[in-house]
Each structure stands twice: as structure tokens, then as C-alpha cells.
Amino acid sequence: MNTAIMVVLVMTGVGLIFGLILAFANKAFAIEVNPLIEIVEEALPKGQCGACGYAGCAAYAEAVVLDPDVPPNLCIPGKKPVADEVAEITGKKSAEVEPQVAQIRCNSGIAESTKKYNYVGIEDCIAASLVQGGPKGCQYGCMGFGTCAANCPFDALSMGENGLPIVDQKKCTGCGKCASVCPKHVIAMSPIGEPVSVLCNSKDKGAAAKKVCSVACIGCGACKKSCPYDAITVENNLAVVDGKICLEKCNNPICLEKCPTGAIVPLTEDAKKASVVIKEAAAKAKAEKAAQAAQAKKEEK
Structure with missing residues (x-):
């Protein structure tokens, strides 16, 4: 009985000593967190x-x-x-933030593209790409397994019936998470509201690109020659649009008529509406900030 009491007292004493040591260490080595x-x-x-x-x-x-x-x-x-x-x-200075939105630079769905083989495995683009670059005929095209949609933190992406991702322009924040997980680098961040887009990611030469996809950019340069603002270049057999120039200067995109495969497409109506909403919200926020600054200046006087 006495032995049991002694054990309890010793354990209690040891506990108190270690408790005091930990309390002292916690206070001595505490790191202050900036509120x-x-x-x-x-x-x-x-x-x-x-x-x-x-x-x-x-x-x-x-x-x-x-x-x-x-x-x-x-x-x-x-x-x-x-x-x-x-x-x-x-207390820092904030530079202007350019609004951007995710763009799927591939218009080659189930009907428009060929297949190298029938893929049976994990429904994931990264996993599929490990098997001979994926089942799609175009090695640069979207494979359609929805890895981008699954990883979007804002639920702005969903998969369409044609096997291509659909971007909800109103929900998309332009964070780039979808682009970072796409093994084919099909997704890019683009300025909101640019009049036209090249929905192709192929770097193959014209004949090879056309063989595996009916809507591929063949790098012919017809769009570049027709653009009066030099907003289009051809790099690695692929037309590239400078979204800033296109957005600022172009109101009548002639390039759409010149593209023989339809790889260049106009801004969709949904994108136009989303662009208006976003720009109006930005203008409203700017006006509110200016009003607050004016009010604060008035109160100082």
C-alpha cells in the first residue's frame, strides 16, 4: 500500500517538474506571430x-x-x-492586375480526331499520357479524361459530350491550376474578352496535323497575312494570337474568314457576357475605392 502511494507521489512530482520545464521552454522559445x-x-x-x-x-x-x-x-x-x-x-503599393481566364487550346473532340489505340486504364490524363503519349492521334491534343476539371478549386471546369473541357467564364478566376496539371499543356491563361482564339496546340507540320485532326492549325500563315495589326505570328507551325493587341485594336477579325480549317474561332457569347460582367465589377470596385479615398481626404480636412 505504501509502495503504491510512493509511486503515485513520485510520478506526480515528475509530471509537475516536466510540466514546469515545458511551460518555461514554451515561454522562452515562443515565436511571436504578426497579427x-x-x-x-x-x-x-x-x-x-x-x-x-x-x-x-x-x-x-x-x-x-x-x-x-x-x-x-x-x-x-x-x-x-x-x-x-x-x-x-x-502598406504596400498594388500594381494593376490583368484579368485572365482559362482557355482550352484544342477544339479536337471525339468526332474531329483520330485514335492511336483504345485506352483501358485509370481515367486520368497524366496516367494515360504515360502510355505512348496517350491514345489520341494528335500528340498535342486534349485527351479528355478530365484531370483539369477534377483539380479546379473553383468548379469552373466540366467535361462536354465531345470529350473536351468546358470553361465556366463566370466561375474561372484565372488561377492556372488546370494548366499546371495538364500533361499536354493544352490550357493557357488568356486576357478576358479577346475577339479571337486559336483553339489548337499542335506543333506538327500542316499535312501531319491535318491527318490526325480535321480542325488543326496547319501553320499556313493566312491569318497572319490578313491581320492589319500584326497581332498574329506563326511559331512552330502554330498560329499564335497576341491577346492584348487583339483586344485593344481589333473590332472586325478578318482572320476568321481566312483560316482554312476553322482553327481560329470567335469569342463565344457566354465569354462576351462574362467579360462584360467582370469588367463592370472591376470598374465598380475602382469607383468605390476612389470614393472612399475622396471621403477619407475630406475627413482629414
């Missing part, structure tokens, strides 16, 4: 997309608060409103 980090993190959209270059919103919040060289406009999904808010919290 601004939590405030910045709350301002971020919590998509955890990594478009900022950091491992999630918390990591970016810590970096932008503690590192003077980290700009406040790296949160792509948050766009200008979030950039302005982070800049105000951290």
Missing part, C-alpha cells in the same frame, strides 16, 4: 490554388506580410479587389 498575417489570410479567397507561387493562402499571407519584396497582387483569383485590400493591410 497582420491572419488579417491578410482572411482577405484571400481560400482557393489554395498556388497561383501566387506559395503553398496555399497561409504561406502567401505570411510571405507578403514579412517579406518587403513580395508584392500584394500575387493572388490571381482575388484579382484587383483582393490585391488592393492586401496592399492596404501591408
Whole structure:
């Protein structure tokens, strides 16, 4: 009986001693957390997309608060409103954020493309691409297994009946997560509202590209020759549109009529509507900020 009591007392004493040691260590080695980090993190959209270059919103919040060289406009999904808010919290200057949206640069669906073989395996683009580059005839085309849609943190992508991803322009934040997981690099971020797009990713020469896809860009250069603004170049047998030039200067895209395969397509009506909504929201946010600044200046006087 006495032995049991002694054991309990000894264990209690040891526990108290270790408790005091841990309490002292916790206080002595405690790291103070800047309260601004939590405030910045709350301002971020919590998509955890990594478009900022950091491992999630918390990591970016810590970096932008503690590192003077980290700009406040790296949160792509948050766009200008979030950039302005982070800049105000951290006391940094916010540069203009260009709105962008994901674009599927492949228009070769089930009906338009050939197959090298019938794929039976994991329904994942990365897994399929490991088997002879994937089952699609065009080695540069979308394989249609939906890896991009599965990885979109904002549910802005879905798979269409033709086996190609569909981008919901209203939900897409331009974070680039879908582009980073696409093994064929079919997805790119483009300026919102550009009049035309080249929906092809093929680098093959004309005859080879046409053989495996009926809507492939054949690099003929007809679009480039017809563009009065030099907004189109041909690189690696593929037409490339400068979205900024096209958006700023072109109101009548002649290139659409000149493309023999239909690889260049006009901006869709849904994209036009989304573009208007986004631009109106940006203009509204800018006006509200200007009004707040004017009010603050008035109160100072």
C-alpha cells in the first residue's frame, strides 16, 4: 500500500517538474506571430490554388506580410479587389492586375480526331499520357479524361459530350491550376474578352496535323497575312494570337474568314457576357475605392 502511494507521489512530482520545464521552454522559445498575417489570410479567397507561387493562402499571407519584396497582387483569383485590400493591410503599393481566364487550346473532340489505340486504364490524363503519349492521334491534343476539371478549386471546369473541357467564364478566376496539371499543356491563361482564339496546340507540320485532326492549325500563315495589326505570328507551325493587341485594336477579325480549317474561332457569347460582367465589377470596385479615398481626404480636412 505504501509502495503504491510512493509511486503515485513520485510520478506526480515528475509530471509537475516536466510540466514546469515545458511551460518555461514554451515561454522562452515562443515565436511571436504578426497579427497582420491572419488579417491578410482572411482577405484571400481560400482557393489554395498556388497561383501566387506559395503553398496555399497561409504561406502567401505570411510571405507578403514579412517579406518587403513580395508584392500584394500575387493572388490571381482575388484579382484587383483582393490585391488592393492586401496592399492596404501591408502598406504596400498594388500594381494593376490583368484579368485572365482559362482557355482550352484544342477544339479536337471525339468526332474531329483520330485514335492511336483504345485506352483501358485509370481515367486520368497524366496516367494515360504515360502510355505512348496517350491514345489520341494528335500528340498535342486534349485527351479528355478530365484531370483539369477534377483539380479546379473553383468548379469552373466540366467535361462536354465531345470529350473536351468546358470553361465556366463566370466561375474561372484565372488561377492556372488546370494548366499546371495538364500533361499536354493544352490550357493557357488568356486576357478576358479577346475577339479571337486559336483553339489548337499542335506543333506538327500542316499535312501531319491535318491527318490526325480535321480542325488543326496547319501553320499556313493566312491569318497572319490578313491581320492589319500584326497581332498574329506563326511559331512552330502554330498560329499564335497576341491577346492584348487583339483586344485593344481589333473590332472586325478578318482572320476568321481566312483560316482554312476553322482553327481560329470567335469569342463565344457566354465569354462576351462574362467579360462584360467582370469588367463592370472591376470598374465598380475602382469607383468605390476612389470614393472612399475622396471621403477619407475630406475627413482629414
